[in-house]
Amino acid sequence: MVLAELGQKITQALRKLNQATVIDEKVLNEILTEIASALLGADVNIKYVAKLRDAVKTIVTLQMNNAAVANIRKLIQSTVVQELTNMLQSENKPYEFKKGKPNVVMFVGLQGSGKTTTCTKFAYHYMRKGWRVGLVCADTFRAGAFEQLKMNAAKIKCPFFGHKKETDPVKIAQEGVNFFKEQKFEIIIVDTSGRHKQETALFEEMQQVQAAVNPDTALFVMDSSIGQACYDQALAFNKAIKVGSVIITKLDGHARGGGALSAVSATQSPIIFIGTGEHFDDLESFNASSFIKRLLGLGDIGGLVQTVKEAIPEDKQKKMVENIQKGEFSLRDMRDQFSSVLNMGPLNQVVSMIPGLSSNLIPKGREKESTARIKRFLCMMDSMTDEELDCTKPLVELRILRVARGSGTRPEEVAFLLEEHKKFAKMVAQFGKMNLNSQTDLKNLNRNPKQLMQQMSKAIDPKLLQQMGGMGNLMNMMKEMGNMEGMQDMMSQMMGGAGGPAGAGGMPNLGALASALGGGGGGRGMPPGMPPGMRRGGGGGRRR
Template sequence: MVLGDLGSKLVDALGKLQSSMLLDDGIINQVIKDICLALIQADVNIQQVNELRQSIKRSLDANAIAAGHNKRVLVRQAVVEALSKMFDPGHPPFQPKRGRTNIIMFVGLQGSGKTTTVAKYANFYKKKGFKCAVVCADTFRAGAFSQLQQNAAKVRVPFYGEQENKDPVAIALAGVRMFTEEGFDLIIVDTSGRHMQDTELFEEMKQVADAIHPNDIVFVMDSSIGQAAHDQALAFRQKVNITSVVVTKLDGHAKGGGALVAATQSPIVFLGVGEGFDQMELFNTHSFISRLLGMGDVQGLVAKMEEMDLEKKHPELIQNLTEGRFTYKDLRSVLETFMQAGSLTQMMDMMPGPVGKFFHDMQGGDAANADREGFLRLKGFMTIMDSMTEEELNSVKPLTATRVSRLARGSGQHSRMVQALIEAHKLFSRFGSQLKGLGINPAGDINPRNLNPQTMRKMMSMMPQQALKQMGGMGGMQNMLKQMASMGRGMGGMGGMGGLGGLGGMFGGGG
């Protein structure tokens, strides 16, 4: 899960809203206290936690929890809005544009994963159609030249460096000039890792920036340093104009909260979620908070499935999911997609509600080996489905006890694994029913005919109040959804995925 323990503790705190028969001030105050304690334990600065507490209180006082208002929804919305404000700097990050020269300079602490992140960054934008190149201006760390050269070769982007030259300013300037003349869209300059006490290296960083005039200076921040991130980030900002941040090593680290909050004085653009060159994801505040609170990220999940051409490979899957015909064969297609997606942990974070919780539990509690454990258990599911008859694979109902025993024997798996497979199928089927109940037709588009007042009220109860106000209340929201539905139909086969993505962006997976 995103930030490991922090996400679990926040989910447990909000769970008290649902489990309490009588939601009085005592329960609400306890929920707020638990949330603040979880943030402090994740190394978020105490002053910022106190500001979050006051923000939640002010929001609840403003709503006054009047008669007829759903207290649980209001408290949940206040928490989501306060967390979103904490993690959002309020202005967008730099966006490189194709067809012109974009010079990106990377800076960061020693050991923050900066050189690997440079290659990930180049790989990401190369897939977006940018003509990318990297320049090694790190002359301080032994091995930096060969590491970046090898990484550049692996992601297949041109590399420039001068192994014998110890002048980073000259190297950076020469590399930028060469790649600019050759018409590259994105020129990424890696610089030496440095610490706030390294006065000479800090001055050198400023000299490089003054020489190449970067469009964007990206600060790579290691999430494991916790509250120390605040002082380090401040020291870098005092020397150069940091305009973007990448937070690394977030895959399960308990102290990542401190780094994230320190980073938000500059926009976070990416999160490092693993060691592979494709294990870096765009940061979106709403999606991140949704995943942190166990609500999933349907928008991110749909984007990932689009990237893998799931709709083209299995065109009937979305229709079956939303029509209540989701079979074990469909489940197999979904799980195969997860196994091909790179990081299972990343995919599981995107799954909404009970589905996400089920798969996280399946991965076990060891964050370092979560991908491996999850992969082994998914392989176990595949082995069980290999033992199924065609009738069983096409079934939409839970299997009988007799069939559970037969499948356990035939696949060599424990009967508990077979039961877990049945539970996974049941959760996906229930998720499909929820999507249909929210006004989504069999193609996956939002169906205006299903947008009745009852459905609209259900949707509105799941949205942050600020977003709802910006939309113009129920009338504005209904018009927007109809426009999305119309756009979806105009896009043909991609309309269904667009509709689901829109819902995911607004509701964070349905909460």
């Protein structure tokens, strides 16, 4: 996760609360000193560090004499989390895109900030959500800008507008926006030249482009690697044109990212996305509270529930709940589960929402391999007949050979998929023994998550969890989550309780996620002769 080292240092400081028998002013000062040191090391502006320290100390000191030790520990942690969140929040709200009408977005930023790549990521993000998106190249200053954006647009299959020989960015921007408006496009992205605050002529050009296209919002792309130097640049851009929102790039590998995060205050604009890699799906929606909780390893239950709800159609959620209650799990169910895991977004983001799993379940660098594993599984299942997917006809040797040929995989890989399915089917059959056959039963268990965890642990064979590796870790985590704040809401969403059936496929999704990430324990149990790509979780195969 981004800024992982900062998160680890703050977490280590907060852990000292559990070691202290008495929490007095001395212990509080020691913890705050460590947190301040970690923030300064991440290049956060000293003014914000001092403000955070004073705020936490004031709030905690006022209540320290009137609370039990356990409550003081919780108070200090929650206050630190809240003050860190406040540091990244803006009172202003980002522009909300409106379906069925043109929304013009103008991208601005320094040279080398990753603006053109971010335009493509932004377009790809909304295209996957079903929006009609067009890209306009109004960068006539940088050599190769036209070719780069045109090539990126082709890779994500996004319509593109630009003139290679035209030198007037105002004319290109105006023509491009008018063209896409005539074609009824919903989001029109205008990529402009990168510029520095001292380049007066380029700043005037930027203002002319803004006047010509009259954008609904302007997005400032901020390079996190320049740290606190972002502040002056952000201030200059905001004075020249009103910045609506901020996207921070290159947060995946720079310790100075804290400087960029705190520098957003110069624009008084909200951060809406952060760039966490070079690929087009390495763009993460930003929520200050979620970001801080995940940074500190606290997970984001609310974000996870929302992601699950968006990933799974409601009709499939209801069907999945019915099947789980009956103890049934077909290959078609497994295919739906793997598809929904892909729809949830980059796996490292999903895993970071689960408390305690961000560093335990998915090793750094394995995210792409895990995605490739899921896609390879889906290729195999797409080559099966309806009878095979519904498990009404078993896959004998000849059928396995046919599926392997049709999906471009090896028979051993298909056999491994079938073994994975057997494990999940056996686990779901155990869920069926819990007799959660009525809405009343589900509601009662939702009110007492610890009872649900106990029921689950009794129903599932420990030997099965041991075989499934990653799933065993997941179930241990679920037991620990029984005491977590907001657990009732999560279980209600996942098991179809008082909140209705929304998110009901959540539990199997987490199981599918564990299988995809660990492959039954990081590759343990792979059949002999398995190709190296599959053994690592990667592989080729046809795209769906």
